[in-house]
Amino acid sequence: MDTVQHMARGAGHWLKRLWPLLLLLGVAGLIVAMGWHRYLTLEHLANNRESLRDLIEGHYLLALAAFVAIYAVTVALSLPGGAVLTIAGGFLFGWLTGGIASVIAATVGATVVYLVAKTTLRDFLVARAGPRLKRFADGFREDAFSYLLFLRLVPVFPFWLVNLAPGLLGVAFGTYVLTTALGIIPGTFAFALAGNGLDSVVEAQQAAHQSCLAKAGEGGQELCPYGLDPSALLTPELIAGLVALGLAALIPVAVKWFRRRPA
Template identity: 40%
Template structure:
């Protein structure tokens, strides 16, 4: 009689949490080692010439490194990842910088979604009550449109939106497509802000005082922030239009 190769139930249950546990370990390690100190405008100002030179000298390898670094930061829910989008615009301009940032953010968000879904998805989904189950079925039935609306409105925490769909039966392809399309407009806006940072960072590098929010208030950057505000209004406006259209056709 062959011995059973199946893992005991408790071991299998713990194994579900391994990807999420690894993400938490990387996040805590980064915070303890002070990696967040590198995600500041002051640090970007200090190494701006080095980054520019690296991007020019290494071409697509530098772009790939940027995407992977962005993806890792998003996957572990590291704070201030918005600065990486600014850096993308600073290094590569609006279009390429925005696309690279969106790609990195989508990769990282997908990793976090998969880890959370592996750990919690089926377990929580099977325990919801009637009302929560109705909400879950509604989200699952319209997963793409709901997720796209959440992504387009930058008023919601990015990491929370990465994890929330993992609690429902959202297909991976739907999650990736809605995430990429929803992130792209905001990434372009942030990249446009980043493209205008050259003068600000150059001036900051020659001063003793740190870069402040007031330093970022320029006409070009103000337009970028206005673009973000308009993006925040897209989801509620679309919801009102959809409800009005449905009412007219009933």
């Protein structure tokens, strides 16, 4: 009987600790199961751009608040679609307002992931981590600002992973929020600027699609797919610029390393 009560108390303790994580996973699973995440595409944005603009014109502040909320929830649930939403922000609200709203929303959503990881998973990880992982975490925290700024500027790892890892490694809250907000500014505004000129891209794509259908005849839908890929906006010049900014963020770490070297 005592063993059963002890197990029940243990299960209740872990459920109390893990409920934020379980809630995020449950909501994300529901959205994927219902297929709602499929609406986060450039095609859907392009096909409904007139109705969305009419809605914004009539209820600007409410629409902007809804955009920020949807973006923050998308990031918090680690759903795909962040790039599409950033482009949509520039497309619907202009590059400046859309860019600022995207930075705020992405930072809020990423902070939710950080807090959930820190409060629900970090103790479990620390209790089972070996000395090598502990030394890595200590070294990461020592130069957390530079490392996180580099990871935000350079899209080497998935956004959700960079949101999760600092919470597990015990990075300070202020450092995490500041590096997230600063690090995503260049890429966010690059996509918002692209979204600001999306009308011409959509019209060109639609004209090319219709021309292809006219030439292909029957079966043209399979031969002439219509698609807008946000990854195409990651030009070599943009990637090179982000890498340069990321390397600049690591300069303090390099200077500290050289100073520690024995003469």
